[in-house]
Amino acid sequence: MNMNFNSKILPDLEKKYNVTYPVLRNATYKSLVNYATDLKSPIQRWYRYKEGYSIKLMQQIFDEYNVKKSDIILDPFCGSGSTIIQAKINGFESIGFEINPFSAFLAKAKTQNYKSSDANEFIKEKVKLFKIKNGKIKNTEKPKLSTIDKLFDKGVLAYLLNLKRAIKKIKNKKVRDLFFLAWLSILEECSNYKKAGNGLKIRRTKLSTVRNYSFAESIFKNRVTEIEEDLPYVIETSNRVKNPQIYEHTSLEMNKFVKPKSVKGVIFSPPYANCFDYTEIYKVELWMGDFVKEYSDLKKLRQRGVRSHLNGYKISLDKDKNLVSELTLLVDELKQVKLWDSRIPIMVRSYFDDMFMAIDQIYKALKPGGFCCIIVSNSAYGGVIVPTDLLLTKYAKKIGFKVKELDVARFIITSSQQYKKTEKHKKYLRETIIHLVK
Numbered sequence: 001m002n003m004n005f006n007s008k009i010l011p012d013l014e015k016k017y018n019v020t021y022p023v024l025r026n027a028t029y030k031s032l033v034n035y036a037t038d039l040k041s042p043i044q045r046w047y048r049y050k051e052g053y054s055i056k057l058m059q060q061i062f063d064e065y066n067v068k069k070s071d072i073i074l075d076p077f078c079g080s081g082s083t084i085i086q087a088k089i090n091g092f093e094s095i096g097f098e099i100n101p102f103s104a105f106l107a108k109a110k111t112q113n114y115k116s117s118d119a120n121e122f123i124k125e126k127v128k129l130f131k132i133k134n135g136k137i138k139n140t141e142k143p144k145l146s147t148i149d150k151l152f153d154k155g156v157l158a159y160l161l162n163l164k165r166a167i168k169k170i171k172n173k174k175v176r177d178l179f180f181l182a183w184l185s186i187l188e189e190c191s192n193y194k195k196a197g198n199g200l201k202i203r204r205t206k207l208s209t210v211r212n213y214s215f216a217e218s219i220f221k222n223r224v225t226e227i228e229e230d231l232p233y234v235i236e237t238s239n240r241v242k243n244p245q246i247y248e249h250t251s252l253e254m255n256k257f258v259k260p261k262s263v264k265g266v267i268f269s270p271p272y273a274n275c276f277d278y279t280e281i282y283k284v285e286l287w288m289g290d291f292v293k294e295y296s297d298l299k300k301l302r303q304r305g306v307r308s309h310l311n312g313y314k315i316s317l318d319k320d321k322n323l324v325s326e327l328t329l330l331v332d333e334l335k336q337v338k339l340w341d342s343r344i345p346i347m348v349r350s351y352f353d354d355m356f357m358a359i360d361q362i363y364k365a366l367k368p369g370g371f372c373c374i375i376v377s378n379s380a381y382g383g384v385i386v387p388t389d390l391l392l393t394k395y396a397k398k399i400g401f402k403v404k405e406l407d408v409a410r411f412i413i414t415s416s417q418q419y420k421k422t423e424k425h426k427k428y429l430r431e432t433i434i435h436l437v438k
């Protein structure tokens with residue numbers, strides 16, 4: 001096999017940019033590209049969005065680029081809203097896009113403005129919700145997800161459905177959102193499944209004795225208490241700006257919503273070219289939370305996101321703009337190696353078509369002098385490295401961006417099979433913060 005791409009093309013491409021590795025500088029972003037750092041932070045602790053990054057990283061970037069009160073910040077893949085929260089805390093206007101309705105709900109509920117009267121109502125409603133017990137399951141209320149009975153113990157499911165019905169009746173929308181968020185946030189913990197790798201796995205140990213109704217009740221109460229504890233801070237940081245604008249819409253059409261040359265900074269972490277499907281990993285939240293009601297809804301949703309996985313969408317190629325010759329070489333090399341799915345080369349091409357489209361629109365939205373920070377991981381298939389950081393950078397430069405730096409935040413762990421095949425080139429298997437300026 002001729003692995004020309006890893007040994008020749010990759011090093012040549014890397015030489016063109018200022019790539020800094022963790023050993024070469026003092027400050028390390030290592031922990032900040034990871035959501036785990038935020039598990040004690042107010043608001044962020046309400047839901048652990050595993051693919052999210054830390055609000056501390058956002059603050060470092062705001063400081064580095066001297067963002068001011070009158071500036072607008074944009075996150076085209078806002079997930080659970082980490083960028084938007086930190087912008088709001090600083091009093092910056094912000095705009096987010098998120099295609100997954102569950103994630104968009106999280107981002108909105110965490111970042112909208114709240115008043116003291118909302119906190120008072122929260123306490124009143126809490127007393128009522130804490131009295132809810134389990135009981136009988138109404139079949140009409142059970143999500144149509146085929147595995148639902150395996151995922152939850154019967155008593156837990158009955159409790160969760162009773163609780164959801166009561167939450168939906170709360171009149172004050174903001175208070176309702178907070179309880180609904182608390183309810184969504186406990187689903188994984190009180191179920192028999194676990195998010196692992198690219199999907200959901202049934203927990204190994206027999207847990208129905210532990211993950212029973214009283215366990216679910218206790219973790220719901222704990223989460224509600226955390227939210228209540230954070231409310232004074234939420235209220236204090238409210239009204240520094242109007243509610244952030246979060247669109248539940250594909251960011252591949254962001255220019256329909258964002259004025260040209262209006263944004264000071266764009267910060268985001270997109271899906272990676274690693275076959276990770278956000279609608280699969282958040283399947284239980286999507287079904288249980290009524291964000292999808294039929295399998296056809298899930299299918300449609302899958303077709304709307306960036307083409308970073310193989311689940312359920314038609315992969316077709318857009319017209320090849322041929323702006324990044326290395327991408328063509330990469331896809332050609334992927335076609336020659338043994339892969340676990342023959343559609344991977346086309347998926348990789350489609351992924352970059354989507355990401356290039358996003359970068360085009362970001363460029364248009366930015367003010368001259370504005371910045372763009374992209375946090376992205378590379379991947380590998382059949383031993384061929386997909387250098388997403390370098391390919392996105394090359395495209396961005398072609399359309400007019402100045403490349404400031406590629407800051408390697410951490411190295412990533414791949415499967416042992418990929419590890420063996422890529423060991424010689426492992427410095428390219430990494431998560432990078434790409435710094436661009438218009």
Ligand SMILES: C[S@@+](CC[C@H](N)C(=O)[O-])C[C@H]1O[C@@H](n2cnc3c(N)ncnc32)[C@H](O)[C@@H]1O
Pocket residue numbers: 049051052053054076077078079080081082083097098099100103249250251252268269270271278304305306
């Ligand atoms: C890495 S996550 C972002 C996490 C976020 N930075 C945070 O801290 O919570 C990428 C997000 O992009 C979303 N996404 C995928 N395709 C999209 C599209 N076409 N438009 C908008 N969002 C999309 C996914 O649903 C996912 O939530």
